[in-house]
Amino acid sequence: MKDERDAHRERRGFARIVAGYFSVLYGGMGLYFPLYPLWLEARHLDPRMIGIVLAAPSIIRIIGNPVIGAVADRTGNLARVIAVSAVLTGLFVAATGLVDGFWPILIGTALFSLFWGPLVPLGDAFAMRGLTKRKSDYGRVRMWGSVAFIAGTLAAGAAVALVAPGALIWVFALSFAPIVLVAWLLPAETMESDGAVAHPKGRGTTIPFALFLLVLAAAALVNCSHAMIYGFSSLHWRSLGFSGPTIGVLWSIGVLVEVFIFAFAARLFGAIDPLRLILLSGIAGALRWSGMALDPPLPVIVLLQALHGLSYTAMHLGILRFIQTSVLPAYAARGQSLVSTSQGIAMTIATVAAGYAYGAFGAKAFLAMVGFSLAGIALTLIAIAWQRSRAA
Numbered sequence: 001m002k003d004e005r006d007a008h009r010e011r012r013g014f015a016r017i018v019a020g021y022f023s024v025l026y027g028g029m030g031l032y033f034p035l036y037p038l039w040l041e042a043r044h045l046d047p048r049m050i051g052i053v054l055a056a057p058s059i060i061r062i063i064g065n066p067v068i069g070a071v072a073d074r075t076g077n078l079a080r081v082i083a084v085s086a087v088l089t090g091l092f093v094a095a096t097g098l099v100d101g102f103w104p105i106l107i108g109t110a111l112f113s114l115f116w117g118p119l120v121p122l123g124d125a126f127a128m129r130g131l132t133k134r135k136s137d138y139g140r141v142r143m144w145g146s147v148a149f150i151a152g153t154l155a156a157g158a159a160v161a162l163v164a165p166g167a168l169i170w171v172f173a174l175s176f177a178p179i180v181l182v183a184w185l186l187p188a189e190t191m192e193s194d195g196a197v198a199h200p201k202g203r204g205t206t207i208p209f210a211l212f213l214l215v216l217a218a219a220a221l222v223n224c225s226h227a228m229i230y231g232f233s234s235l236h237w238r239s240l241g242f243s244g245p246t247i248g249v250l251w252s253i254g255v256l257v258e259v260f261i262f263a264f265a266a267r268l269f270g271a272i273d274p275l276r277l278i279l280l281s282g283i284a285g286a287l288r289w290s291g292m293a294l295d296p297p298l299p300v301i302v303l304l305q306a307l308h309g310l311s312y313t314a315m316h317l318g319i320l321r322f323i324q325t326s327v328l329p330a331y332a333a334r335g336q337s338l339v340s341t342s343q344g345i346a347m348t349i350a351t352v353a354a355g356y357a358y359g360a361f362g363a364k365a366f367l368a369m370v371g372f373s374l375a376g377i378a379l380t381l382i383a384i385a386w387q388r389s390r391a392a
Contacts, residue, residue: 011134014134014136024178025179030148030151030153031152035169035172036172038160055351057117058345059344061343065121068337069337069338082118083180086115088115090177093172117340118340121333127142146255157251206326217379218379219322220339225289225376226369233250250302257308257313258308258312262317276318277314282376285311295363
């Protein structure tokens with residue numbers, strides 16, 4: 001009985017520290033997405049320049065995430081790699097706030113993104129490994145990241161009203177203090193402690209590698225269809241006359257639905273194949289961006305924002321499950337990093353395209369995002385057919 005109580009206490013403690021990590025990490029992201037474009041505009045960057053700077057995190061992810069993911073797998077200690085990356089990110093964000101001009105800002109953004117990008121895939125790999133071992137529900141832990149993201153967007157809305165645009169980056173920079181603290185508190189669990197082979201040979205997948213890459217490409221296309229909403233919605237909504245708090249609320253609506261889905265993911269999607277979750281997210285995205293392209297009134301925008309719970313969350317859960325079932329445990333960090341890399345490539349293309357399209361066509365640029373969603377749907381259908389043929 002005592003052993004059961006100890007195991008329960010240890011399971012709850014691990015879930016809480018991981019929930020804390022997701023909370024501070026995604027809370028910082030909730031500040032970044034609404035505030036950073038406005039800070040860039042305050043630094044006198046035009047929409048095309050802003051699109052290029054906002055694409056920098058996605059570009060650098062292509063290089064940094066696989067390298068840092070491989071380091072994490074080789075050391076077997078994801079927690080310490082996460083902690084060091086968090087410290088370096090905070091330092092480079094602060095340095096970026098001290099520079100001016102397109103090229104210095106672009107370089108600063110690339111540098112902090114080099115270490116900021118891996119914090120998500122490494123965190124997911126760490127959480128999936130530890131929570132699965134302890135038979136805990138990922139969704140109920142990850143949902144606190146979404147709750148914190150809402151708090152971050154609401155805080156961003158208040159910051160827009162209270163803080164000068166040229167100082168908004170310091171609001172984002174301060175968010176790294178709790179990220180660094182919690183990252184250093186993560187328990188150091190190694191592959192060897194789980195009884196897994198630390199460095200097996202091969203590519204690490206349990207399915208044909210071409211099929212693995214096809215699914216990654218499908219999820220990346222569905223994910224990058226969010227480039228317009230991430231990069232230019234704050235600017236566009238402000239041009240429509242929406243206040244800072246209203247913009248913050250619009251950002252948080254979709255995440256409220258996301259929290260609900262994460263909380264009940266096991267019940268809602270437990271029996272659904274990962275590829276069909278990605279398909280569902282692609283369909284939701286195509287509907288969402290089609291509506292946004294019409295520049296609808298505020299009540300309709302609220303409804304379209306609620307689709308974020310599917311256009312993003314279903315994809316996220318689907319690709320996580322796919323990695324868990326198709327990648328060997330010792331390759332978990334590299335598997336998650338490949339997801340991030342593929343999404344970085346797609347998001348880079350989509351963000352730069354969104355910058356040019358928004359500068360030329362305004363809200364009609366969302367139609368390009370519909371195209372990315374449809375491409376993701378097509379690749380997912382091919383992957384499903386391939387999966388069926390293998391089963392047959």
